[in-house]
Amino acid sequence: MYRLWVAGVAAMLCLALSVEAVEGASTTTLGSNISWDSGAEQARAGRGAVVKIPGWKTTSTMTAVRYGTPGFPTRAEARASFGERNLFYCGRNTAGSVASQRIPIRGRNRLIDQSRLVLRLTVRIGSNSTDGDSGRMIVWYIDRAGRVIGQAPTKAVSATGGKMLKLKRFAAVPPGTRSLRVNLKGTGTPGTDCDVFFDNVSVRLIRRKG
Numbered sequence: 001m002y003r004l005w006v007a008g009v010a011a012m013l014c015l016a017l018s019v020e021a022v023e024g025a026s027t028t029t030l031g032s033n034i035s036w037d038s039g040a041e042q043a044r045a046g047r048g049a050v051v052k053i054p055g056w057k058t059t060s061t062m063t064a065v066r067y068g069t070p071g072f073p074t075r076a077e078a079r080a081s082f083g084e085r086n087l088f089y090c091g092r093n094t095a096g097s098v099a100s101q102r103i104p105i106r107g108r109n110r111l112i113d114q115s116r117l118v119l120r121l122t123v124r125i126g127s128n129s130t131d132g133d134s135g136r137m138i139v140w141y142i143d144r145a146g147r148v149i150g151q152a153p154t155k156a157v158s159a160t161g162g163k164m165l166k167l168k169r170f171a172a173v174p175p176g177t178r179s180l181r182v183n184l185k186g187t188g189t190p191g192t193d194c195d196v197f198f199d200n201v202s203v204r205l206i207r208r209k210g
Helices: 002-025 075-080 109-113
Strands: 063-066 086-091 096-104 117-126 134-142 148-153 165-172 179-187 194-207
Touching (some): 134 194, 148 165
Antiparallel strands (some): 063 086, 096 179, 134 148
8 A cells, every 4th residue: 555655656647747847838938048059059161061950940042151261250269259169151152141030929828918028139240341241139029910910129230350249139029919920130331251150049038126
């Protein structure tokens, strides 16, 4: 009888832990970076050829390139800006390109609809161009029906001399938001390379104080 009781208790504990794990997995974590592959490290980056970046949808020539490739930010810059091996690159011979990622928000509807969540964005953006190429990150707020109900853009960055500048932004999450779409947008000059770089994308949901 005792063995049966112990076995029953163990089974109940396992079930409770399993339910907890499932619920935890279905709820978006607050305070942590919820973007996927925020530095294009999952891509098989080369030296400028267009490659797929897992977890991101890309347009035109957006690709991943290794730090230290001639004409791109150096490995020393990677260390200075806390980058790893790769970065996002707008691309060759293009007027612009975009890397886009959709991030669903799960289990936070009540906090969102009570206007109690804030978005904390950080990203590194750089450009070694002097002909006006620029980049910015834009986060779109999406409702349950897939409609855009707002946006939170960073300022545009250009002509940094190959340095990766850190941009920050805090923005309220509007009621009705059920997912986010992160866009890394590079804008260049037609007929030339779009020398804009992105790295260290961070998207965090923070509970509003008070």
